[in-house]
Amino acid sequence: MAVDDRSGREEPEEGSEGLTAPSGDGEANAGDGSEPSEEETRKHRADGQKPRSFWKELPILIGVALVLALFIKTCLLQAFSIPSDSMQNTLQRGDRVLVDKLTPMADKLTPWVDSSPKRGEVVVFHDPGGWLGETAVPESGPIARGIQAALSFIGLMPSAEEQDLIKRVIAVGGDTVECKGGDNPVKVNGKALDEPYLYPGSTPCGDKPFGPLKVPEGRIWVLGDNRQNSLDSRYHQDLFGKGTVSEENVVGRAVVVAWPVNRWSTLPVPETFDRPGLNAAAAPPALGLAGAVPIVLWRRRRK
Template identity: 75%
Template structure:
């Protein structure tokens, strides 16, 4: 009968020595470490891609650079702007606070301090993924007062702003300001596809009132220039709040007084058909 050849006498080929266990554990640990470093670039890439998608299609952070929207927004506030709903056909509505691109000549050409190559590079990366506003973007933030088809007016002094003849009650105006005492306007018929915007700090806001003579659109802004609606103050934490539409814009009479023709026709057709069928039944019964 032959015994096992080679190795230690009586050793089972399936046995593993303690030295062999330690070697395998070390190999597994090294493999896990290499796997982590291989996966890390992929994870970073996915995170950046998600951030870019969110910035492009969903929500983007913007910094408030001026006092034109006080007291609603303070200089240095960070607001989150909803960019999703416009993709589904939503249009700016009265009372909303919106961010829009400079229509042309609204922003003063001011020079900013050079942050340096390192800080500038970091800012570009963070602004690219939506975590920081871009120093190169020319955007403004104002409140929508009137939309396409509306007639907006303010006669000055302490007279209110009116939309379609209805006076607005504007509790959001900066304390001590008048609705438009520094720059009366109107009546102005807002063209379709455009909006009339004003800052809440009326005496410190170069808004639609100050650009009436720039072009044929009398200071109104194209809806195509609107980036999105500011929905919440996200920073600093002690200023966290939502930015709802004030109740004054819901008052009866500001909107269209009559139903659109299509809706009127849709309501009239069933009524006509019902009336005709009723007359036909009466005729049959009489016969």
């Protein structure tokens, strides 16, 4: 007779005749007319439950992943692919950058928080109109177009219809910006910028000098880091906005190069934009107010 390790009872060896009683004390007790205990009944029910099949879990996992991807793409971060050389060497063709979309959204929801584009930031923005011209859309079948539309909707693929650009913010609303050409620097509010991020061999305004011009409120002036190979604000001064871009067109700020792995890096604001005195446009009103206070006090004393 063989021994069942679970119960210690002897069982018939293989080949022996006769019925073998089911193992387990509950079943054994049932034969003698006694009722199984509550613990035995609970154990029996637990043993009878089967884990849910992986293929039944898979649609739920995919659904949750898609909802999360849509939320992240809509409210937090979105990946963009760099299609040109206009931002070299900061960004290379084929780089994937992550764009912060939460900050612009917070600005709209909380007007008291100033999250508008800042000087020195690299931003992605929709074509203001006429910057990209007529771009031919590759021919594809209805199934391929449908798949691309679905994937782009959740942020897993770039849209075939939306046309976005990526440039560096040089000046914001209220600033006066200019560049006289040659090796002369770009000036913001009369202060020359030190631009170490320029593509080697590139001059500050390439072959397209501009200004001085004042950027309207709510708009920005943008340039590519590869000035000799960037169709930026300089080349669209004959369009509405005179080369400036509305803040409403800004998708968000590019914060990190995420791909390829060996190109991983953050995109901080260069130090030249943090220098004191760059906000010189606001100085005259402040100085005027400071000068007016003594005059008013002197007049009050005379009276």
